[in-house]
């Protein structure tokens with residue numbers, strides 16, 4: 556991952572803010588990247604500025620380390636390192652006109668685990684819909700194979716040593732301007748821009764590394 560240590564900068568997205576129209580609108584993408592992610596980046600840098608030991612750690616290591624600290628440091632460290640990691644991962648998994656279904660080894664693994672891609676889709680949508688309040692649904696590779704997990708707030712699969720494959724941000728800021736409170740419509744729209752080729756690369760890397768490091 557690029558820019559994986561302090562000082563963190565808000566890297567440009569690999570597509571234009573309007574590139575995911577009409578599925579995810581330009582204003583949502585612009586605000587999500589330039590305000591929401593930007594704020595996590597600034598807060599994370601502010602938290603690390605006087606902590607040289609933590610400046611040496613990668614984003615993933617910061618997330619894992621956050622669990623060793625007292626609440627006063629651990630909670631903001633997880634929220635902000637998780638906020639940067641999860642947003643970058645979510646944005647990386649989007650693409651205009653992507654492959655709509657996985658191919659190769661991920662396709663086989665999804666079919667084996669969920670019966671079919673449709674079976675996966677239903678299970679993933681159900682999980683994303685049932686995140687109470689703010690958070691994410693992730694498809695991950697864990698010790699038992701593929702799993703769908705819900706991550707509240709900015710919790711991350713990295714904490715649990717699970718290897719992320721694709722994610723949907725279901726915080727209201729991810730969809731409210733276009734879909735108001737209709738999270739279900741947003742999830743359906745997300746399936747039109749979820750990049751299954753990228754997810755397939757992530758899966759192959761997860762299998763190779765047998766770990767959480769991207």
Ligand code: MN3
Nearest residue numbers: 591724726729
């Ligand atoms: Mn978000």
